[in-house]
Amino acid sequence: MKIKRLAMHVIRMPLKQPFYTHLQTVADREAIIIEVEDRDGTIGWGEASAFSTPWYTEETVKTEWHMIKDFLFPMLQGKEIRHPDDAGTLFSALRGNQMAKAGVESALWDLYAKKQNQPLFQVLGGIRTSISTGAVAAGKSVNEMLERIQRLIEDGYERIKIKIGPNQDIELLKAVRKAYPHIPLMADANSAYSLADIAHLTQLDQYGLIMIEQPFSVEDMWNHAKLQNVLKTPVCLDESIRSLHDAVCAVEMQACRVINLKFSRVGGLSEAKRIHNYCFERKIDLWAGGMIEFGVSRAHNAALSSLPGFTMPGDIVSTSHYWEEDIIDPGIFVERGRIQLSAEAGIGYPVNRARLESKREAYYAV
Known part of the structure; x- marks a missing residue:
C-alpha cells in the first residue's frame, strides 16, 4: 500500500440522550475520523476515539490532533506499507498516545482489507459472521436506569451493564434485581472505589453479576488482585489494560478473570489481536467495550x-x-x-461523505 494522501476530520454530534458516569456526563461526542488513500485511489477509514476532556484516558481530541498531524502522518506520508502491523513498528518510537495511534492504524487495516477484497473480520481471523451484543444503561437515578434497562431488553440486547459508585450501588442493584432477576448483568465502576472499600464490595456477590468492571484506579493492578482474591464475582479490567504487557501482568497477578478489550485503548487492532491470542490460549474471558463511538470505530x-x-x-x-x-x-x-457482520470488503460500511462534512469542525490533509 503506497500512501498517497492522509486526512483527518474532527466531527461533533449530540447524543440522543446524555451518557452518565461519576466521572463525566457526555451530552455530545467529538472524535477524529481518519482517511488514508493509496496511489490506486482506495480509501481506508479509521476513528481516533478519545473524548474532548481527559476523563477516560489522558488523551483528548486536541492531543490526538497534535500527535496525528505532527508525528503519525509524517511517519506514514509517502511510505509503502506492506501490512498494518508495520504501523505499530513505526509508531513504537512514540510513547503512549494509544488512541491517536489506533485511529490511524485502524484506517490502514480498512485499506488493507479492501486491497485484499475481503471483509475486515475475515482478514483479522474472525470466525463469526454475527456477534452478540450488550449495552449500557446509564442514568442519573434508579428509575431512569430501570427505564433504560427495559428499553434495552425490548431492543434485544443480551447483556446489560450499569454504572455504579459508592453513592449508588447496593440500592441500585437491589432495585435492578427485583425488577429483572435473571438478566445477565454487570456493573462498571470506572475506578470509583479504593482498597478501603473491599468489605463493601463483597456485598456485590449476592446480586449474581457476571463481572464488576474496573473498581479501582488504573494503576491499582495489585489492589485489584487483592480484591479478586476475596470476591466471588469476576473482576474485569478496562482502563488498566493498555498493552499486551499489561494483560500479561494482570493475568499473572490474578488481578482479573475478564478483560474488556478496546482496540482504541491498546493502540490498534494489531495489539488487540496479540492480547486476544494471549487470553484465548489461557481461557481468560474477553469482551469488546464501547467508546460512544461513531460508525467507523463501531465497525472495526x-x-x-x-x-x-x-x-x-x-x-x-x-x-x-x-x-x-x-x-x-x-x-x-x-x-x-445480534449484529450481522457485513460481507463487503474492509469495514463494510460506506462513509457518507456529505454527512461527514456537515458535522465537521476541523480538517487537515497532506
Whole structure:
C-alpha cells in the first residue's frame, strides 16, 4: 500500500440522550475520523476515539490532533506499507498516545482489507459472521436506569451493564434485581472505589453479576488482585489494560478473570489481536467495550469481536442508540440481540461523505 494522501476530520454530534458516569456526563461526542488513500485511489477509514476532556484516558481530541498531524502522518506520508502491523513498528518510537495511534492504524487495516477484497473480520481471523451484543444503561437515578434497562431488553440486547459508585450501588442493584432477576448483568465502576472499600464490595456477590468492571484506579493492578482474591464475582479490567504487557501482568497477578478489550485503548487492532491470542490460549474471558463511538470505530470493533476469544457480548450497540444519523450509511443495527457482520470488503460500511462534512469542525490533509 503506497500512501498517497492522509486526512483527518474532527466531527461533533449530540447524543440522543446524555451518557452518565461519576466521572463525566457526555451530552455530545467529538472524535477524529481518519482517511488514508493509496496511489490506486482506495480509501481506508479509521476513528481516533478519545473524548474532548481527559476523563477516560489522558488523551483528548486536541492531543490526538497534535500527535496525528505532527508525528503519525509524517511517519506514514509517502511510505509503502506492506501490512498494518508495520504501523505499530513505526509508531513504537512514540510513547503512549494509544488512541491517536489506533485511529490511524485502524484506517490502514480498512485499506488493507479492501486491497485484499475481503471483509475486515475475515482478514483479522474472525470466525463469526454475527456477534452478540450488550449495552449500557446509564442514568442519573434508579428509575431512569430501570427505564433504560427495559428499553434495552425490548431492543434485544443480551447483556446489560450499569454504572455504579459508592453513592449508588447496593440500592441500585437491589432495585435492578427485583425488577429483572435473571438478566445477565454487570456493573462498571470506572475506578470509583479504593482498597478501603473491599468489605463493601463483597456485598456485590449476592446480586449474581457476571463481572464488576474496573473498581479501582488504573494503576491499582495489585489492589485489584487483592480484591479478586476475596470476591466471588469476576473482576474485569478496562482502563488498566493498555498493552499486551499489561494483560500479561494482570493475568499473572490474578488481578482479573475478564478483560474488556478496546482496540482504541491498546493502540490498534494489531495489539488487540496479540492480547486476544494471549487470553484465548489461557481461557481468560474477553469482551469488546464501547467508546460512544461513531460508525467507523463501531465497525472495526464489530470485526474484532468476531475472533474466537470474545466470549461475552460486547458494548456494540445499534447506530440508532446514540445518533439520529451516523456518518456511515447504512448504519449498524442490532436484531434479536445480534449484529450481522457485513460481507463487503474492509469495514463494510460506506462513509457518507456529505454527512461527514456537515458535522465537521476541523480538517487537515497532506
